[in-house]
Amino acid sequence: MAGRRRRRGAAAPPEPPARSGRRPCRLSGRRAGAAMGRAALLLLLLVATAGRAGVSAAGGPEVHSLRGSWRLGNGNGSVVLRGEVPGCVHTALHRRGLIQDPYYRFNDVMYRWISLDNWTYSRTFKTPFDIRKWQKVNLVFEGVDTVAQILINNITLGRTDNMFNRYSFDITSVIKEVNFVEVRFLSAVSYAAEQSRCHKAYSIPPACPPPVQKGECHANFIRKEQCSFSWDWGPSFPTQGIWKDVRIEAYNHYHLIYFSLTSFFVKSAQQWSLEIESIFDVVSSKPIAGLVTVNIPKLQMQQTFSVKLQPGEGSIVLLVNINKSSAVEAWWPNGHGKQTGYNMTTTFIMEAGYQIEKFSKAYFRTVELVQEPIPGSPGLSFYFKINGRPIFLKGSNWIPADSFQDRVTYDTLWLLLKSAADANMNALRVWGGGVYEQDEFYNICDEIGIMIWQDFMFACALYPTDQNYLESVRAEVSHQVRRLKSHPSIILWSGNNENEAAIASNWFSIPYADREVYIKDYVLLYVKNIREIVLTEDKSRPFIASSPTNGLESVKEGWLSQNPYDTHYGDTHFYDYSNDCWNWTVYPKTRFASEYGFQSWPSFSTIKKVSSTEDWSYTSNFSLHRQHHENGNDQMLQQIGHHFKLPQSTDPIKKFKDTIYLTQVMQAQCIKTETEFYRFSQSEIIKGEGHTMGALYWQLNDIWQAPSWASLEYGGKWKLLHYFAQNFFAPLLPVAYEDKGVLYIYGVSDLHADRKLTLRASVSQRDDVYIFVLQTTAIAPFVSLDVGRIKGRFSDNGFLMTEKKKVVVFYPWEPTSVEELEESLTLTSLVDVV
Numbered sequence: 001m002a003g004r005r006r007r008r009g010a011a012a013p014p015e016p017p018a019r020s021g022r023r024p025c026r027l028s029g030r031r032a033g034a035a036m037g038r039a040a041l042l043l044l045l046l047v048a049t050a051g052r053a054g055v056s057a058a059g060g061p062e063v064h065s066l067r068g069s070w071r072l073g074n075g076n077g078s079v080v081l082r083g084e085v086p087g088c089v090h091t092a093l094h095r096r097g098l099i100q101d102p103y104y105r106f107n108d109v110m111y112r113w114i115s116l117d118n119w120t121y122s123r124t125f126k127t128p129f130d131i132r133k134w135q136k137v138n139l140v141f142e143g144v145d146t147v148a149q150i151l152i153n154n155i156t157l158g159r160t161d162n163m164f165n166r167y168s169f170d171i172t173s174v175i176k177e178v179n180f181v182e183v184r185f186l187s188a189v190s191y192a193a194e195q196s197r198c199h200k201a202y203s204i205p206p207a208c209p210p211p212v213q214k215g216e217c218h219a220n221f222i223r224k225e226q227c228s229f230s231w232d233w234g235p236s237f238p239t240q241g242i243w244k245d246v247r248i249e250a251y252n253h254y255h256l257i258y259f260s261l262t263s264f265f266v267k268s269a270q271q272w273s274l275e276i277e278s279i280f281d282v283v284s285s286k287p288i289a290g291l292v293t294v295n296i297p298k299l300q301m302q303q304t305f306s307v308k309l310q311p312g313e314g315s316i317v318l319l320v321n322i323n324k325s326s327a328v329e330a331w332w333p334n335g336h337g338k339q340t341g342y343n344m345t346t347t348f349i350m351e352a353g354y355q356i357e358k359f360s361k362a363y364f365r366t367v368e369l370v371q372e373p374i375p376g377s378p379g380l381s382f383y384f385k386i387n388g389r390p391i392f393l394k395g396s397n398w399i400p401a402d403s404f405q406d407r408v409t410y411d412t413l414w415l416l417l418k419s420a421a422d423a424n425m426n427a428l429r430v431w432g433g434g435v436y437e438q439d440e441f442y443n444i445c446d447e448i449g450i451m452i453w454q455d456f457m458f459a460c461a462l463y464p465t466d467q468n469y470l471e472s473v474r475a476e477v478s479h480q481v482r483r484l485k486s487h488p489s490i491i492l493w494s495g496n497n498e499n500e501a502a503i504a505s506n507w508f509s510i511p512y513a514d515r516e517v518y519i520k521d522y523v524l525l526y527v528k529n530i531r532e533i534v535l536t537e538d539k540s541r542p543f544i545a546s547s548p549t550n551g552l553e554s555v556k557e558g559w560l561s562q563n564p565y566d567t568h569y570g571d572t573h574f575y576d577y578s579n580d581c582w583n584w585t586v587y588p589k590t591r592f593a594s595e596y597g598f599q600s601w602p603s604f605s606t607i608k609k610v611s612s613t614e615d616w617s618y619t620s621n622f623s624l625h626r627q628h629h630e631n632g633n634d635q636m637l638q639q640i641g642h643h644f645k646l647p648q649s650t651d652p653i654k655k656f657k658d659t660i661y662l663t664q665v666m667q668a669q670c671i672k673t674e675t676e677f678y679r680f681s682q683s684e685i686i687k688g689e690g691h692t693m694g695a696l697y698w699q700l701n702d703i704w705q706a707p708s709w710a711s712l713e714y715g716g717k718w719k720l721l722h723y724f725a726q727n728f729f730a731p732l733l734p735v736a737y738e739d740k741g742v743l744y745i746y747g748v749s750d751l752h753a754d755r756k757l758t759l760r761a762s763v764s765q766r767d768d769v770y771i772f773v774l775q776t777t778a779i780a781p782f783v784s785l786d787v788g789r790i791k792g793r794f795s796d797n798g799f800l801m802t803e804k805k806k807v808v809v810f811y812p813w814e815p816t817s818v819e820e821l822e823e824s825l826t827l828t829s830l831v832d833v834v
Helices: 089-095 112-116 188-198 410-422 439-448 467-484 499-504 512-537 552-556 604-608 621-626 632-641 652-683 720-728 818-824
Strands: 041-043 054-056 062-065 068-073 080-085 120-126 136-141 148-152 155-160 167-170 178-185 229-231 234-236 246-251 254-266 271-282 288-296 301-309 312-321 342-350 355-362 367-370 383-386 389-391 393-398 427-430 451-455 490-494 572-574 593-596 694-697 732-739 742-749 770-775 780-786 792-794 799-801 805-812 826-828
Touching: 080 089, 089 112, 112 188, 136 148, 148 167, 155 167, 246 254, 254 355, 254 467, 301 312, 367 490, 383 490, 393 451, 410 439, 427 694, 439 451, 467 512, 499 512, 593 652, 604 652, 632 652, 652 694, 652 720, 652 732, 652 742, 652 780, 652 826
Parallel strands: 041 312, 393 427, 393 694, 427 451, 451 490, 572 593, 593 694
Antiparallel strands: 054 355, 062 246, 068 080, 068 120, 120 178, 136 167, 136 246, 148 155, 148 178, 229 234, 254 271, 271 312, 288 301, 288 342, 342 355, 367 383, 383 389, 732 742, 770 805, 780 799, 780 826, 792 805
16 A cells, blocks of 8 residues: 555654574575476477366375374473364464454454464374385475474474475485474564564664554564564464475375466467476486376367476476467456366376376466557556456455464355455455465466456565575565466566555655665565566566556666656555545546555444454444554544534444444445546546556455455455445446536446447346345435345445335345344444434
8 A cells, every 4th residue: 555644654663672592593494496406398289287286196106194183382381282284373272262262352462472482283193105115205384384493203304484485395214104293383573573683784674563553573574474463454463383285295206396387379370379387306316208198178189299307306398389270268357258268187107107197277368568658648558458458457455364374265265256256356466465375266266257466475664685585585486486377367476565665755764875775675686586586487477576666667767766656657556545535636547556445344243243342432442452554543534524424323332333334335435436537547648647457446355353445344244345346346337527517427348349238127036045125215325234244245235225115135145034134134324324
């Protein structure tokens, strides 16, 4: 979000003293992918598969999962319990009844001790295979959160210091029939403070978050989810745990580590091509020859080619041109066409070892980021072409769905992402202060047509660039790009969130004489390391160094523009809480609006779950504690006051509920006004500004139950904003606004052909939905329906009711009944607020 919001540029309080200890300044670990040999074998007529594919192998590797129940203990042994893996300490303690819900009332502060302790996960396991039969055995961690020493049978294998890396440890010489594995964690808070203390040459701001966030310091010194140290919409829960899969892998000869597919359209030949990359660990001392067979049934293609693997770790890159006679259907974003994917089978049959058979989907999609001169305007355009068509990006920004990633299930992701698609969104930006999302997230986006603007995980801070840190980042970027690049939904890599703006606008009050040091670090990290790896690993999609950025103009200015918020270039972040949000003239006529927004409170039924009766007031200690944005609660009242009367009920709970309702009305109307302004600005240039080609409001989802910029509450309930989004992101949108006494009416269309439209009012009843018939004797503005804790969504909400009768459909997300709905239903409109 923008510097004017000060959410990320606020002055930091004095730095607390670092905790003492004898730990080294950097725990260097063995990182997967580091110094990997890249003996590439290029084969020109080979078809391949992509994605997170299954493997069937005859005589193939033994894979033994270590998921399940582990022993978990704190530093001095006073707390011992069973903890699930994948998981974290907080959720383990909660499941065993040793702590309350961490989100309840003030528990984010009360449970700070958990993050300050050093926890150890341990377990024994029997080796389920004959050790003597295997040339190599690895202990593989897909994700360790974050700083830990890994031991097996009391032998240290290595250390981890990056939540976003994959770690593989060779245990061939130390594995036994019965084994004892330990993961000894170090407090992320203590580690970050120690790393900051050790960086003596110059400070790397910010030291600490603003006090209103109630967070921890020096998040920029640890490769961990940055918002886990707190943010202006979320709590501080710096977790410890094995947050992804852990397993034993045993194999002979060779082992496939990464497998990816990207598509290209060759304009000169008018032909689709595919590139597949397979990265192996070859343990054989001699080259291994073999055959690869690729089969795409729907494209009537099956071909077999010879390959040879060299000893060591390396990659095979395979290219194929799809036959022009094949009717290839492209992947399109939501609202623009189908999300067609092709079932593919790729089989590796080698002369030694085993057969690998990969089953996956291949998608055909091109993406271009167009930055070119615009007639009648200074600067450059900034828009995306998908399969050669300019697409206006409609959507929002994604943050982690929970402070505890093991609670984020497939159903959680599906509900949130499907809600985005149901609101006519076609894009989300995975924001750089969270996590690279799990495979299922991107699979769903592939399936439903949600384009992803993917940040790397750096946000609102400056970062160190010592050798160990850069090694860790390089391994992280390499791993994540290899893991994710097969997904057609990902259309852009972006180096960071707001760090170009942080330097350009001098958020951290750096003396001018010292500025060059930080500029040099910036270019070293995002350009000479991250960008270099991305361009090497993935040539199928564009890269920008930051957001907001001036794009090619920033590059021209040495990767740091004087004003990254310039409306004539790139993307912008814009926040303004003082001016009347219904006044469209305050908004920037930008090329691309990638962040903008207003806060609201979640519904009372959502707040009620984590609060008690004394908390149900807008000015209670709880309400102040839950608000992590400076003056946020007052800013909402100020915006409400521009157009509505503030609640004056003598009943304190009704007054609280009415205030919550009005914050949601205000938020919905504000973002409606701003989004419609961006949408009708796509077709015009006024005073050199315009051709807006994207509107991604901040933010889609919530990490907990609190006031925020989200349109979906924690748990998935739709705020009024999300219902409004259904309309202001509609494919066909009429927009009217007044300017100096003249009423202008725009017709905005996302369709690729002209359409004649007629309007019809028909409702059909289905077995699994519920029909609400509303009646009124007078005009009712901003009618809000709420069914409390019953999970589901309405077909419409927050509407202006001008007719005597209106029919609304309720879509439940879990079984319910007419009686339960009648009992839970509350109706509120502006006339009910007193």
